[in-house]
Amino acid sequence: MTFQGYLRKDGKAGARNYVAVIPSVVCSNEVVEAIVQNTVMTQGIIHHQGCCQTPPDLERITDCLVKIGENPNVGASLIVSLGCEGVDTDRLEAALRATGKPVERINIQELGGTSAAIQAGIDAAQRLVLAISGQQRAAVDLSNFTMGIKCGASDTTSGVASNPVIGYVADKVVEAGGTVIFGETTEFIGAEHILQRRAKDERVASEIARIVTEMEDRAKAVGVDMRKGQPTPGNIAGGLSTIEEKSLGAIVKSGTKTIEGVIGYTEAPRGKGLWIKDSPGREIELLSGMAVGGADLILFSTGRGAPQGFPVVPVIKICGNPLTYARMDKDMDVNAGLIVTGEKSIEEVGEEVLAMLLRVASGETTKGESIKYTKSMDFYCLGPVI
Amino acid sequence: MQELEKAIKNHEADNVATLFGEVKAGARVRVLDKKGSAVEMTVKDDIPYGHKIALAPIAKGQEVTKYGEEIGVATAAIAAGEHVHVHNIDSIRGRGDWAKKGEAR
Numbered sequence: 004m005t006f007q008g009y010l011r012k013d014g015k016a017g018a019r020n021y022v023a024v025i026p027s028v029v030c031s032n033e034v035v036e037a038i039v040q041n042t043v044m045t046q047g048i049i050h051h052q053g054c055c056q057t058p059p060d061l062e063r064i065t066d067c068l069v070k071i072g073e074n075p076n077v078g079a080s081l082i083v084s085l086g087c088e089g090v091d092t093d094r095l096e097a098a099l100r101a102t103g104k105p106v107e108r109i110n111i112q113e114l115g116g117t118s119a120a121i122q123a124g125i126d127a128a129q130r131l132v133l134a135i136s137g138q139q140r141a142a143v144d145l146s147n148f149t150m151g152i153k154c155g156a157s158d159t160t161s162g163v164a165s166n167p168v169i170g171y172v173a174d175k176v177v178e179a180g181g182t183v184i185f186g187e188t189t190e191f192i193g194a195e196h197i198l199q200r201r202a203k204d205e206r207v208a209s210e211i212a213r214i215v216t217e218m219e220d221r222a223k224a225v226g227v228d229m230r231k232g233q234p235t236p237g238n239i240a241g242g243l244s245t246i247e248e249k250s251l252g253a254i255v256k257s258g259t260k261t262i263e264g265v266i267g268y269t270e271a272p273r274g275k276g277l278w279i280k281d282s283p284g285r286e287i288e289l290l291s292g293m294a295v296g297g298a299d300l301i302l303f304s305t306g307r308g309a310p311q312g313f314p315v316v317p318v319i320k321i322c323g324n325p326l327t328y329a330r331m332d333k334d335m336d337v338n339a340g341l342i343v344t345g346e347k348s349i350e351e352v353g354e355e356v357l358a359m360l361l362r363v364a365s366g367e368t369t370k371g372e373s374i375k376y377t378k379s380m381d382f383y384c385l386g387p388v389i
Numbered sequence: 390m391q392e393l394e395k396a397i398k399n400h401e402a403d404n405v406a407t408l409f410g411e412v413k414a415g416a417r418v419r420v421l422d423k424k425g426s427a428v429e430m431t432v433k434d435d436i437p438y439g440h441k442i443a444l445a446p447i448a449k450g451q452e453v454t455k456y457g458e459e460i461g462v463a464t465a466a467i468a469a470g471e472h473v474h475v476h477n478i479d480s481i482r483g484r485g486d487w488a489k490k491g492e493a494r
Contacts, residue, residue, distance in 0.1 A: 158439045159407045159439040159440070159441070160409070160439060162399075162456070163397060163399065163407065192482045192483060193458070193459070193460070193480075193482050194458070197458070219482065219483055222483050222485060223483060223484065223485035223488050224485065225485050226485045226486065226488065226489040227485050227486050227489075228480070228483070228484055228485065228486045229483035229484075229485065230475070230480055230483070233483065239474075239475055240437075241439050242407065242437065242438075242439035242440035242441060242474070244441070244453075244460065244461060244473070244474050244475050244478050244480075245460050245461040245478065245479070245480035245482075246480050246482050246483050247458070247459060247460040247461060247480060247481075247482055248455055248460035248461070251455065251456040251458050251460065252456070306439070324439070326438065343409045344409075345395070
């Protein structure tokens with residue numbers, strides 16, 4: 004199985020070829036937005052971190068920004084630094100240069116402020132766009148492809164329709180030699196025993212138990228029932244009563260293959276096949292975690308209608324609820340609700356999604372991309388803002 | 390006659406089914422299992438789209454089972470055909486409130 008991708012020096016292949024305009028800290032976001040508005044092929048990596056955080060979190064943000072620049076959908080990077088942030092911008096720049104992709108860096112304080120930085124940033128972004136815009140797509144085997152998967156704004160159709168469809172496609176991608184990442188550790192609670200049975204070995208099984216215990220303990224430490232936080236009020240209105248019910252429906256999207264290992268939030272899979280990323284359930288941090296893990300594309304299942312996209316990674320929306328699809332068909336790419344109504348089988352919709360995945364990986368635009376719903380991101384931190 | 394709304398029983402061990410339709414108390418629904426065989430039953434409450442109904446009586450404290458797995462415990466006795474949701478089942482996971490009260494689980 005092949006798609007038309009941008010082959011990168013590390014052997015990975017991109018579904019897109021963007022200039023990532025990367026604020027090293029929240030304070031650079033305004034400049035980044037102005038640069039992106041005035042250029043083509045650019046995407047801003049708008050986040051709200053990078054200063055006044057504990058050292059482990061600052062390390063974490065630096066690692067995440069490096070990994071976004073390394074993502075195969077990024078052809079070049081422009082780092083927009085304020086000048087006094089906690090993120091290690093020297094390490095960020097050095098790591099991005101090591102990828103062999105073009106990199107530029109500007110410093111707002113040194114350039115004389117916001118307007119001067121916007122001008123210098125547009126010039127720098129223009130140079131990067133011109134440097135990579137001539138790159139051509141070529142046929143690439145799916146073994147060079149990484150897919151992220153996610154479910155959001157779930158209801159009870161997610162577990163019977165849209166998540167089984169993603170599970171079907173995840174199995175196909177793994178069988179074709181590709182890589183699949185799934186996360187949302189919170190939504191393993193009550194279903195971890197099933198995932199453990201699919202672990203490659205004892206060590207991976209115990210890693211799964213560890214991340215679930217840590218996530219549950221973090222929620223319990225607040226001293227309340229986590230219901231309403233997870234499952235969310237929307238999940239509950241949709242008929243999901245408990246985290247266990249949500250989890251059992253959620254893990255279906257990981258398919259049936261062996262779980263090769265567990266990776267941390269800032270890590271990418273260490274090999275091919277199916278991997279778990281320790282990550283929370285909320286969309287913005289989860290989608291970012293998938294991009295950090297090197298995802299070319301994300302399959303996103305929903306029941307109530309989650310519209311989120313991501314700056315540099317196309318997100319295909321698969322809707323399990325036929326009523327939601329009818330209401331939100333300009334956000335939802337695939338109507339898996341036809342499974343609930345008995346008009347189509349999981350396999351039929353699965354094959355449709357697999358075909359769409361190859362087209363989108365080769366350049367076709369998703370509904371969310373076409374209306375620029377692509378800015379929902381932030382990074383998941385563990386410590387406080389200080 | 391109008392076609393009955395459908396509920397899906399995901400696993401043979403389940404004591405609840407998920408209704409993909411919206412019905413009023415007293416309505417008849419068709420409960421389909423994985424193999425496609427169906428039984429009819431009467432619901433006792435108004436049930437919103439995507440919500441669960443009890444397939445058999447569930448005692449207070451008994452496990453509620455969907456996908457063949459525990460999804461919570463009943464906090465009240467539930468009769469067959471009743472709406473099963475947050476008002477009559479509780480999660481046993483993520484219960485920081487139990488830890489606070491010092492309940493050992």
